[in-house]
Amino acid sequence: MMLQLRGVSFEYEPNQPVLQNVSLDVQEGDILWIQGANGSGKTTLFRLIAQLLMPKEGEVLYHSQPIIGPKRKEWLADLVYLQANPYLFDYLTGKENVRFFRHLFAMPEDQFCPYFAQTAERFRLNDALDILVQDYSLGMRYKLFWACMFGREARVFLLDEPFAPLDEASLNVAIEMVRTRAENGAAVLFTSHVRDVSTQIATRTMLLENGRLAQQPI
């Protein structure tokens, strides 16, 4: 099993559990849609997997090893976390932001750039790369962030509301990118309130409700 959650519980405030005894098995090629109402804990679940939060109980395993400890670096190198709010520098151009991300992830130019260039081309971002990000529309910001994140050769993708800001042409590109990565052996976990795209792309669905995660028919 690639990624496992074993009995994970979490609370921000004492005695107000957000996740209760959550277990999950994720395999190579999975495209798993985590459904749940606003505030049900989907982002919290992703933050626990991305090590931004620590479980109160239980553990997260990557290839059967805890993601904290000796496997930590390998885990973070293999993980892409596309957060719902893109973190970009408004006062830098698109290209300068891209350079920042490449350095942040210590990606050699020859590995990162072909992936990035392919995505930027398909998202029709090339003409915008020399202008300041503060002049981007919401969709353009999102596509730049997406192209940077998908510039990495990761094994696990956590995508928090990845489809909402995209127009139809960009959605088709995004869907194909997700599918290609999964076909190449990556695991994808995503949250979304956009039902039609999610139904199209998901290989499996789970529902987070009252702190518990349960299998859900698609």
Ligand SMILES: Nc1ncnc2c1ncn2[C@@H]1O[C@H](COP(=O)(O)OP(=O)(O)OP(=O)(O)O)[C@@H](O)[C@H]1O
């Ligand atoms: N930093 C925090 N401190 C305290 N409580 C928090 C914090 N972040 C989130 N919460 C609470 O935890 C619960 C789960 O929030 P979370 O953001 O994980 O939900 P979500 O399912 O991602 O929601 P949405 O669909 O609106 O994005 C909510 O009740 C929220 O108010």
